[in-house]
Amino acid sequence: MSIRRMMKVRGGLVVAGAAAMALSLAGCGGDGDDNKPSGRQSSASQPQRAGSQDPAPSASQGSESTEVIATLNGQAGMSLVINSVRRDPGGFLTVSGQIKNTGSQSYKDTVAWRGIELKGTGESVAGATLVDKAGKKRYYVLRDTESRCLCTTGVSSVDPGQVVPFFAQFPAPPTSTSEVEFSLPTFATATVKISG
Secondary structure, eight states: OOHHHHHHHHHHHHHHHHHHHHHHHEEEOOOOOOOSOHHHHHHHHHHHHHHHHHHHHHHHHHTTOOOOSSEEEGGGGEEEEEEEEETTTTTHHHHHEEEEEEESSSSOOGGGGGGGSSSOOOSBOTOOOETTTTTTTEEEEEBBBTSSSOOOOOOOOOOOOOEEEEEEEEOOOOOOOOOOEEEEETOOOOEOOBBO
């Protein structure tokens, strides 16, 4: 038998072996009942549903928080209600709450809320600050790698009766600091306790 003929026979055996293996693996995919979804399909669909449902409760929990830590009065019937001042894992402190327009006219002077914003965020509450009086240190809103603030953005006006969810993230003061002074331009300043 020539070498050429032996290579053709061996090549044919490899192809036949690969085809047999593919067929046997395809046969292992189901549980034998074509009307029922396999365990793999149902487990894949459950995380999708859980993933789409998880953000909604956490978002609604944040907006429905009834605890009021502080209320800061502002211009023209504006008020800022702080519902949470919480340490986050990773060395951050998040202040969250709601901006409300209790006045009778639309409030459009939100430019001051940006602070000395140079670039990146545009309409935002990046002008918010925290002051640790005991540690004699001022904290500014954190930025991402593209200089956008880690805070509420896109608020160009607040209509009468409108409530806008608010958050701003700062570097966390030392764990020995239990309270800080929060301020946002056009609103009064308030001392708030840190939780967590």
